[in-house]
Amino acid sequence: MDRQQDPVRVVIVDDDQLVRMALRLVIDGEPDLTVIAEAADGDAAITVVDEHRPDVVLMDVRMPGRDGLSATRELLTRPVPPRVLMLTTFDSDDLVLGALQAGALGFVLKDTRPSQILDAVRTVAEGNPVLSAAAATRVIAAATAPHSPHARNTTREAARERLSALTERELDTARAIADGLDNPDIAQQLHISVATVKAHTSSLFAKLAVHNRVQIALLVRDAEQ
Template sequence: MDSEREPVRVVIVDDEQLVRMALRLVIDGEPDLSVVAEAADGDAAISVVDEHRPDVVLMDVRMPGRDGLSATRELLSRPSPPRVLILTTFDSDDLVLGALRTGALGFVLKDTQPPQLLEAVRSVADGNPVLSPAATARVIAAATGPRSSHARDSSRDAARKQLAALTERELDTARAIADGLGNPEIARRLGIGVATVKAHTGSLFAKLAVENRVQIALLVRDAEV
């Protein structure tokens, strides 16, 4: 990140004080990041965001009172909203998926190592989605449980229609993303360079009108291809 830029302003939202303290220590230790406020629930999050106008909100999803999904939806419906990065322990996968569909830019596990957490905050601040391949696979698995045959057929037909616009190589890339692979692993599987994987992924975003790898993977799983 450019050293001449103002520090990225971060709000931490979590009902556990120890979690907030730990995150603040990690984030405030970086010269290009600054925690400007904390909140213990969704209502407080909206208030502190209104007051401090942060660049990034680290948002827990399951809290007493107003949960993180509701707060995220409210924040992202407003003009010039902050970027939202979801915090999860994966006991609330449905809420995480709901937040991603609402417009959150990604999610990280609460036990993510500090260097990866800091990189996630910086990436989200720059408008880039943050979706760990391993975490992506786990969320998709939680989202593809048993459904009625009608709902399954309808989702499959819609997904296959979207995927029909892809080249064979783009479809191979989409399948690899659905398997939770990162770019280097996809490159090895397909026998191509990482730059080519990135190009294929960019084409997937454009052709499928999606914003992140989770949405690509869900389409592949729905299509059963």
């Protein structure tokens, strides 16, 4: 994203008013970011996002009434969905995986330094995934645990069936994404152009019915367990 253009438009969703105020102060202090609205629960978040159409939603996971995971799932069914960054004090395996499976692009703990939260918002706004170090560790551990809820709910066979719809080159691209490579690195590894990598990635989103590269990576990991 060219930060000389309009600032990234952010909606903050959290049931704690003090948290919302603190996040607004931090975000509005940056010239390339602006908070356009707030919401205190998942239902209000859906209403606010539909009204304001933000670029990024900072979404709390646990809130009274409709939680952040449920709200995220619904928001990502929109024709032009926002990019969602989950922000919470909780960091259990189920929450991290649940947020990513819901379609969130990132997961950051509330005790993360303000500068890192700002960087995470910018990264997600550009369509790239971001995980705090603690969240990344938990995703890897949970995705490879033989008896984890993730392994029970998303079986190896189901993942392999979904991947079977891919061409050989698309599958190579999916595996490279799962290895954490960016588009230029994938292009170099597969001896193709960056434009071709982007085309394969768009095809992966459509064929696998996923919203982001993190979900592609988790699906590949499931298939290779």
